[in-house]
């Protein structure tokens with residue numbers, strides 16, 4: 001059984017090249033590794049695939065061909081495995097979601113030293129139930145976004161000490177939601193940050209977090 005339904009996915013806005021928030025273009029990760037052309041498009045494609053799989057009831061033919069294609073891709077990617085310091089995924093700071101597939105892709109509209117605003121669109125991959133974003137995806141979004149500000153400036157490595165999320169109202173999937181984040185205060189190594197997720201003017205969730213700059217030699 002198949003239903004014709006309008007495709008709710010927004011037009012892709014992630015650029016093919018890695019465009020920084022000031023409009024300049026880079027082809028490197030934040031720690032200097034060269035990124036192959038089309039890498040962020042590949043990540044966008046895989047994100048879409050996750051949404052498509054979540055939303056589909058495939059026939060046996062499609063299940064079998066997908067299983068075979070995925071097995072082949074797994075083998076090919078295994079041949080290109082690198083050690084953690086050399087990996088690209090998660091290190092593309094200019095790409096929504098840093099090319100880390102577990103992280104919801106936040107598109108930054110404005111960014112400064114102390115805060116940012118942007119938007120995010122959760123596809124079916126992030127469905128909890130009843131048209132609502134999975135509750136676990138929202139802390140993931142905040143941890144990643146707020147953690148980014150803990151390294152703005154000196155670029156020092158930091159780690160989440162606590163992340164508190166209040167779910168104020170449901171966050172719908174397949175809807176463009178607004179995201180804000182700002183630094184509340186800094187006390188030595190301690191960076192206190194806050195964030196909000198909004199559907200229009202309606203507050204869906206808010207977060208407060210403490211990130212600690214790591215000491216020399218701290219793992």
Ligand SMILES: CCCCCCCC(=O)SCCNC(=O)CCNC(=O)[C@H](O)C(C)(C)COP(=O)(O)OP(=O)(O)OC[C@H]1O[C@@H](n2cnc3c(N)ncnc32)[C@H](O)[C@@H]1OP(=O)(O)O
Nearest residue numbers: 143144145147148151158159160161162190210212214215
């Ligand atoms: C761009 C990329 C963005 C990605 C962001 C993703 C970030 C992450 O998810 S990191 C992974 C998740 N987090 C972790 O695994 C952290 C595990 N915990 C730890 O490693 C340690 O407990 C760590 C580093 C947080 C703190 O340890 P340590 O550096 O020894 O701090 P410590 O000396 O105990 O405390 C320092 C200060 O922080 C305070 N503090 C520490 N933890 C907490 C806490 N949970 N709540 C409140 N205050 C705290 C202490 O009270 C102390 O305050 P003060 O200086 O005023 O006395």
